Amino acid sequence: TELVGIVVEPDQPIYRTGDVCKVRVHVRLGNTQKLNPETIKLTRRMPDGREAAITLKADPASSDPGNPFEQSFIGQFSAGVKPGTAMLTANVSLSAGTRVVEHPVAIMAK
Numbered sequence: 001t002e003l004v005g006i007v008v009e010p011d012q013p014i015y016r017t018g019d020v021c022k023v024r025v026h027v028r029l030g031n032t033q034k035l036n037p038e039t040i041k042l043t044r045r046m047p048d049g050r051e052a053a054i055t056l057k058a059d060p061a062s063s064d065p066g067n068p069f070e071q072s073f074i075g076q077f078s079a080g081v082k083p084g085t086a087m088l089t090a091n092v093s094l095s096a097g098t099r100v101v102e103h104p105v106a107i108m109a110k
Helices: none
Strands: 003-010 014-016 020-029 040-045 051-054 070-078 084-094 097-108
Touching: 003 084, 003 097, 020 040, 020 084, 040 070, 051 070
Parallel strands: 014 097
Antiparallel strands: 003 020, 020 070, 040 051, 040 084, 084 097
């Protein structure tokens, strides 16, 4: 299966400490095969260095209805208690290879 593209998209550009945050991952394959959400390993590394996995579930309503090759997934994470820059990292491994995409997220103090 060819991985054409992947986008990591938080629901806000900036979060405040203590917020519960949502993140969507949009994947475009070279075919219409359904991707198991567990194929995408999404993690967040907080400003204090802690890292944790983010569980994803299918979110078909967020996909482009005119693009049968796109699939979307959603997950939640905590902004934590320390301000700074967090990093969301998606790692997708398919038979055609592995792709890693990172997206920084700003965390401000309340």
